[in-house]
């Protein structure tokens with residue numbers, strides 16, 4: 452990833468279809484649009500690819516998470532369990548609805564630790580939200596068992612793991628709801644966009660309505676539609692959807708390319724005895740968008756990260772000290788800095804992140820480095836990169 456590395460005529464053709472008719476909106480204007488329904492086309496193709504009954508496109512991955520939670524009836528004071536290692540969108544989407552994010556430790560899968568999740572379940576818990584970070588997944592079987600036992604919704608954030616699978620099912624399709632992002636740096640991109648998938652007819656209907664001001668979408672007179680409940684505007688535009696239609700057709704090729712590159716780099720790193728790799732749960736297949744590995748301790752990991760950049764190896768991430776992906780960097784969340792007053796439920800129920808013990812996550816993230824797997828690297832570049840990575844890391848051991 453990211454998918455923009457391989458933009459071509461396919462994307463241009465789809466976008467031009469939309470520009471020629473001039474209908475940039477996904478709904479209405481039937482007579483003007485020359486039968487182009489790019490958002491609908493994307494939804495049908497994506498649902499099929501994800502082996503799910505329903506797909507709802509929206510304006511971003513963050514919007515997808517918000518819409519998915521709302522469609523499952525999650526609201527003020529409901530607790531949603533999420534990991535300490537994720538993207539800020541996780542707590543943003545939860546808090547948007549007045550619901551309360553409950554942060555829980557990760558394990559060596561770099562995703563939710565089922566044991567820590569079990570401990571965090573309370574009478575207010577409504578949903579468990581695993582985030583399949585950096586191309587690999589949580590132990591969904593264990594999380595599903597907890598959801599069944601406590602009657603909770605399982606919502607998979609598959610924004611970084613599109614194309615991976617678990618027990619033969621596409622990631623995102625195992626839980627009650629799955630969310631994807633097509634933002635500019637994701638495996639397939641349409642500039643800005645996201646999707647919710649589900650097999651639950653009621654959730655699908657709610658998602659369809661919620662993302663478009665609560666419209667029921669019955670009949671073909673938009674002005675005459677009723678509003679069964681409140682909603683917002685999280686619609687995708689036809690221009691973005693058009694790019695997505697073309698990118699989706701390339702998904703398998705992208706995954707194959709990533710897998711090939713990943714194997715070469717993994718083989719090289721495997722020669723270094725001090726390196727171990729992130730654990731992939733049994734039954735899981737990664738999407739190979741990143742390769743993540745552990746160094747023996749935090750000091751060595753920091754030095755290795757520095758050495759990688761000094762050896763000219765770009766796109767390596769040390770998440771532990773990064774502003775976006777780990778609780779350490781979320782000063783605004785830890786100190787509840789919001790523009791307006793936050794809902795009462797959030798202020799009352801939220802953990803104090805300045806004192807909560809996340810030492811289990813710290814001990815894992817402190818040792819973790821991830822390398823992006825780019826689509827545009829040539830064979831020679833991959834080989835040179837693998838060698839440079841080994842050399843850089845060995846220099847600090």
Ligand SMILES: *Cc1c(COP(=O)(O)O)cnc(C)c1O
Pocket residue numbers: 510511512513514537538540541582584608610611632633634644645
């Ligand atoms: C990118 C991302 C999102 C949000 O997607 P946007 O489209 O940028 O809003 C959510 N979760 C994860 C794990 C992501 O990587």
